[in-house]
Amino acid sequence: MKFNKYWFKPKRFGYGATPTTWEGFVSITFFVICLILISIFLKEVNNIFQYLLFLGVSIVVIILISKKKTDGKWKWNWGRNE
Numbered sequence: 569m570k571f572n573k574y575w576f577k578p579k580r581f582g583y584g585a586t587p588t589t590w591e592g593f594v595s596i597t598f599f600v601i602c603l604i605l606i607s608i609f610l611k612e613v614n615n616i617f618q619y620l621l622f623l624g625v626s627i628v629v630i631i632l633i634s635k636k637k638t639d640g641k642w643k644w645n646w647g648r649n650e
Contacts, residue, residue, distance in 0.1 A: 574639035581647045585638040592637065599630045 575592030576585035587593045603626060610619045635642060 573637075575637040576634050576639070578638060578640045578642060578645060580645055583644050584642060585634050588639075592634075595630065595633055595637075599626065602626050 575587060575589050575595065577588045578584075579586050587596055603623070606619070606622045606626065610622065
């Protein structure tokens, strides 16, 4: 099995990246599943700090992974070819 070096490419408009390979789509899918599970399991807990902590950690992890695996830098793009 061959793994691609870059999973994401910079967005054409705006800031951030979009998945371009199956690894990128799997990482985004896993992130969404984690958010759903965090919401389900912490629904019964009335501690908003714990919920926000798990949510924040999940968001930071997916941002770090996608920045590291993006072909190019994250910057604001206006849709022009450079």
